[in-house]
Amino acid sequence: MxxxxxxxxxxxxxxxxxxxxxxxxxxxxxxxxxxxxxxxMAEALRPLGIELRHFAVLIVLVDRGPTVQRDLAAATGSDKAGIMRVVDDLERRGLAVRKTVPGDRRVRAVEITPQGVELFDAAHVAAAPLAERLVADLEPGEPERLMELLTRFADPAGGGA
Known part of the structure; x- marks a missing residue:
């Protein structure tokens, strides 16, 4: 039954x-x-000796200028320990430096160096053909639309990272 x-x-x-x-x-x-x-994109960065996590920090530094590590972590989706390792790597390579923030000896701002800017520019040159390959199967106008939609999706308030 x-x-x-x-x-x-x-x-x-x-x-x-x-x-x-x-x-x-x-x-x-x-x-x-x-x-x-x-x-x-990792394929584009490999010959330059950096990883995406390093490049993400360089992007923020070029965009915002000197930035405290706490804000770098938030902007890149990293945690405190992870961002410290990335900044350590960038400092060892001469691509960024930590500087004391006036008025607060405990806080350090990270600043991109001239060598960091050179590497940043070289990465964009290397990435351009690979970025085109990423969107090669999309119709005209779709890559721009995809970027617009993903930007709105990732930051619905439009306040930036």
Whole structure:
């Protein structure tokens, strides 16, 4: 004898494929897109001797100027220990320096050096053809639209990182 149990459709499966109805699909697709882009961009940075985590800090320093480590961690999605290791690496390479913040001896601001700016510029030259390869399968105008959507998604308040 079978009980009268209402038949319900199984929960959608999270596969990360386009059209997946799962509430987890967007996160999975973003994760896959991140890994794909990170792999391609790491290829551009490898000959320069830095990793994406280093370059992320250089981007913030070029954009904002001298920045305290706490703010670097927030801007790059790193933790305190991780950002300290990255800044240590950049200092050893002569790409950034820590400087005392006037009025607070305990706080250090990180500043990009002229060598850091040179490497930053070289990385952009090296990355340009790889970035084009990343969006080669998109239609005209779609790369710009994708950047616009991802920017709004990553920062819904529009306040910057």
């Amino acid at each position: 079978t009980a009268d149990v209402p038949h319900t459709a199984p929960a959608p499966r999270a596969t990360g494929r386009p059209g997946d109805a799962s509430p987890f699909a967007l996160g999975l697709l973003l994760r896959r897109a991140h890994w794909h882009a990170a792999t391609v």
